Amino acid sequence: MKLMLHVAPGIVRQPLIASVILETNALVNIERASIDAVSGEIVLEVPVEKSQEVMDAFERRGVKVVPLENPVIRDENECVHCGGCVSICPTGTFRFEDWRVVADSGKCIQCGACIVACPQRALNLVTK
Amino acid sequence: MLEEESPTSFYRIAYFHKLVQEKSLSEINERIRDGSARVVTAEEMPDIVDELGPAGAVREVDVVTTGTFGAMCSSGVFLNLGHSDPPIKISKALLNRVEAYGGIAAVDLFLGATQPSEDRGNEYGGAHVMEDLISGKQIEVEAFGAGTDCYPQMELETSLRLEDFNQAMMVNPRNAYQRYNAATNSSDRSMHTYMGTLLPRFGNIHYCGAGILSPLSNDPNYDYIGVGTRIFLAGAQGYVMGSGTQHNPQNHFGTLMVTGDMKKMNNRFLRAATFHKYGPSLYLGIGIPIPILNERLARSTAVRDKDITVPVMDYGIARRDRPSLKMVSYEDLKSGMVEINGKEILTSSLSSFYMAREVARTLKEQVEKGEFLLSSAVEPLSRLGSSRPMKQTKESPNVGDVMSRDMVSVCEDIDIKEAASLIVSGLFDHLPVVSRDGRLTGIITAWDISKAVASGKSSRIGDIMTRRVYCVKSDEPIELAARTFDTHSISAMPVVDRDNKVIGMITSNHLSRLLARRR
Numbered sequence: 001m002k003l004m005l006h007v008a009p010g011i012v013r014q015p016l017i018a019s020v021i022l023e024t025n026a027l028v029n030i031e032r033a034s035i036d037a038v039s040g041e042i043v044l045e046v047p048v049e050k051s052q053e054v055m056d057a058f059e060r061r062g063v064k065v066v067p068l069e070n071p072v073i074r075d076e077n078e079c080v081h082c083g084g085c086v087s088i089c090p091t092g093t094f095r096f097e098d099w100r101v102v103a104d105s106g107k108c109i110q111c112g113a114c115i116v117a118c119p120q121r122a123l124n125l126v127t128k
Numbered sequence: 129m130l131e132e133e134s135p136t137s138f139y140r141i142a143y144f145h146k147l148v149q150e151k152s153l154s155e156i157n158e159r160i161r162d163g164s165a166r167v168v169t170a171e172e173m174p175d176i177v178d179e180l181g182p183a184g185a186v187r188e189v190d191v192v193t194t195g196t197f198g199a200m201c202s203s204g205v206f207l208n209l210g211h212s213d214p215p216i217k218i219s220k221a222l223l224n225r226v227e228a229y230g231g232i233a234a235v236d237l238f239l240g241a242t243q244p245s246e247d248r249g250n251e252y253g254g255a256h257v258m259e260d261l262i263s264g265k266q267i268e269v270e271a272f273g274a275g276t277d278c279y280p281q282m283e284l285e286t287s288l289r290l291e292d293f294n295q296a297m298m299v300n301p302r303n304a305y306q307r308y309n310a311a312t313n314s315s316d317r318s319m320h321t322y323m324g325t326l327l328p329r330f331g332n333i334h335y336c337g338a339g340i341l342s343p344l345s346n347d348p349n350y351d352y353i354g355v356g357t358r359i360f361l362a363g364a365q366g367y368v369m370g371s372g373t374q375h376n377p378q379n380h381f382g383t384l385m386v387t388g389d390m391k392k393m394n395n396r397f398l399r400a401a402t403f404h405k406y407g408p409s410l411y412l413g414i415g416i417p418i419p420i421l422n423e424r425l426a427r428s429t430a431v432r433d434k435d436i437t438v439p440v441m442d443y444g445i446a447r448r449d450r451p452s453l454k455m456v457s458y459e460d461l462k463s464g465m466v467e468i469n470g471k472e473i474l475t476s477s478l479s480s481f482y483m484a485r486e487v488a489r490t491l492k493e494q495v496e497k498g499e500f501l502l503s504s505a506v507e508p509l510s511r512l513g514s515s516r517p518m519k520q521t522k523e524s525p526n527v528g529d530v531m532s533r534d535m536v537s538v539c540e541d542i543d544i545k546e547a548a549s550l551i552v553s554g555l556f557d558h559l560p561v562v563s564r565d566g567r568l569t570g571i572i573t574a575w576d577i578s579k580a581v582a583s584g585k586s587s588r589i590g591d592i593m594t595r596r597v598y599c600v601k602s603d604e605p606i607e608l609a610a611r612t613f614d615t616h617s618i619s620a621m622p623v624v625d626r627d628n629k630v631i632g633m634i635t636s637n638h639l640s641r642l643l644a645r646r647r
Contacts, residue, residue, distance in 0.1 A: 080411055080480045080482075080483050081482035081483065082411070082478050083477040084325070084334075084476070086477075087332035087474040088324070096464075096476075099480075116325070116404040119199065119324070120411075
């Protein structure tokens with residue numbers, strides 16, 4: 001499953017991910033990271049069975065963790081199934097099924113590319 | 129006896145033959161009226177023709193319905209507001225802050241789909257006003273008058289719904305493209321176009337058009353579709369006014385000019401859209417039922433996705449004549465992957481095949497129920513079109529006309545001090561860095577040098593130069609250079625030839641000098 005990490009200014013320079021990996025032995029994959037001098041936003045893919053342990057480890061280090069259960073939502077009344085979101089998604093969240101656009105939300109890393117690409121403005125990121 | 133009979137029976141056979149292979153439009157309309165017409169969608173037709181042959185298909189099928197649903201930028205609506213008291217001759221009008229053209233009589237306006245709003249920019253435009261009206265919403269109207277003896281009112285504001293307009297006639301200069309070029313992007317940055325987001329370095333291909341369901345692709349000879357043909361236009365019954373603008377039938381890029389009563393339209397088939405960094409547009413559902421009058425129409429409505437081909441154009445080249453990379457069919461495009469130069473590229477559509485199907489199916493139901501009759505054309509569509517480039521009488525200079533040829537370029541291995549002295553003695557704050565054979569590999573600016581000196585980290589140019597250099601070619605118009613300066617907030621670029629060898633420099637000073645001279 002995917003976890004969104006919000007890293008506060010004071011700890012953003014610490015090797016947080018490396019230390020959590022060493023502690024938990026979890027095989028994590030960094031899907032997206034935007035880090036600057038003052039804060040960071042990181043999306044991790046974590047095996048489901050390790051997710052609680054990884055979340056706890058990050059929280060102990062002062063990182064706010066939000067599981068991305070439904071990262072992107074679609075307004076079904078607005079969507080016309082054009083496909084403008086399909087090939088531009090870096091993780092293949094959207095695909096055609098009998099020419100309906102279907103979403104596999106679990107793949108979404110909240111990069112936001114589809115939000116501006118949707119001509120009907122039918123997509124929104126869920127931010128908690 | 130035999131000799132005498134033979135001509136008669138021959139005639140009978142020929143007559144019978146004619147009966148089974150040809151039908152008249154009035155016969156088909158008769159069947160539609162009594163509910164016995166056999167109607168299929170253009171997706172079902174190819175298999176029927178494969179199985180029964182064209183003659184059999186003429187016997188079996190009366191009408192084939194087509195449908196398309198995509199962005200149709202060249203759309204708009206004539207609105208008549210009725211006269212105010214005191215009367216006003218509207219010269220400019222804003223509908224929900226979207227400007228509508230007022231240069232037609234006193235209270236007629238033309239609202240175009242792609243007009244952005246004055247307050248919300250690209251996120252709301254003419255198309256959105258249309259969708260709001262059809263959805264029953266009230267819109268705010270601000271009108272500004274010319275002030276004449278017969279129309280003294282100068283300004284007014286009012287709130288109107290669709291039913292408050294005397295007429296709301298959609299008139300779309302160019303809709304229902306027979307097929308449309310697919311788009312990709314060779315450049316190294318994402319492009320936001322009317323063909324959607326095109327990822328850098330051939331990251332994806334976008335295409336538009338319904339292929340197998342496309343109205344004009346099912347009647348490419350214009351045997352049935354012509355001036356006056358009744359069509360499904362966003363849920364209303366509209367008409368073909370004639371061939372559309374940029375109609376180019378010689379190259380199978382036919383278009384239609386269409387009209388229909390907006391008051392009868394359905395917001396399921398008319399949807400406002402915004403293309404990021406392009407602007408508003410209108411998604412429209414258009415369908416045309418085609419009567420199977422003869423074998424030729426049976427054959428043309430049996431067209432499949434694989435029979436309709438389009439070029440994949442490189443939108444990374446910001447010129448009118450974009451290079452075509454490959455011819456592909458709608459079957460290829462719909463497969464989700466197309467190979468170009470050995471690379472597999474993801475494809476996806478921007479028009480909705482899902483909704484195109486809904487248009488064709490809705491139209492099929494309407495014909496079956498006897499609600500939609502077919503009409504014979506007053507005149508055929510033009511078989512010759514014109515989609516020539518613009519005649520540009522005021523020539524704009526190319527980069528080569530204004531650039532400096534007097535410039536110095538350097539190799540990667542010189543040190544910072546040497547570069548600094550070249551900048552001081554030269555004309556520019558920028559030094560192009562080139563390989564031994566003169567090809568552009570990077571650029572160094574006075575700022576890069578200051579930064580390197582301040583940090584004291586490196587003294588070799590190759591370590592501190594920018595390798596991702598924006599550049600132009602000498603035969604490109606200066607407008608392209610200006611847009612590159614603007615988009616990337618830079619002030620100078622090397623000019624290169626076809627082999628990427630540096631032949632000059634162009635700076636924002638060159639452009640401002642040019643502007644100053646013009647005035």
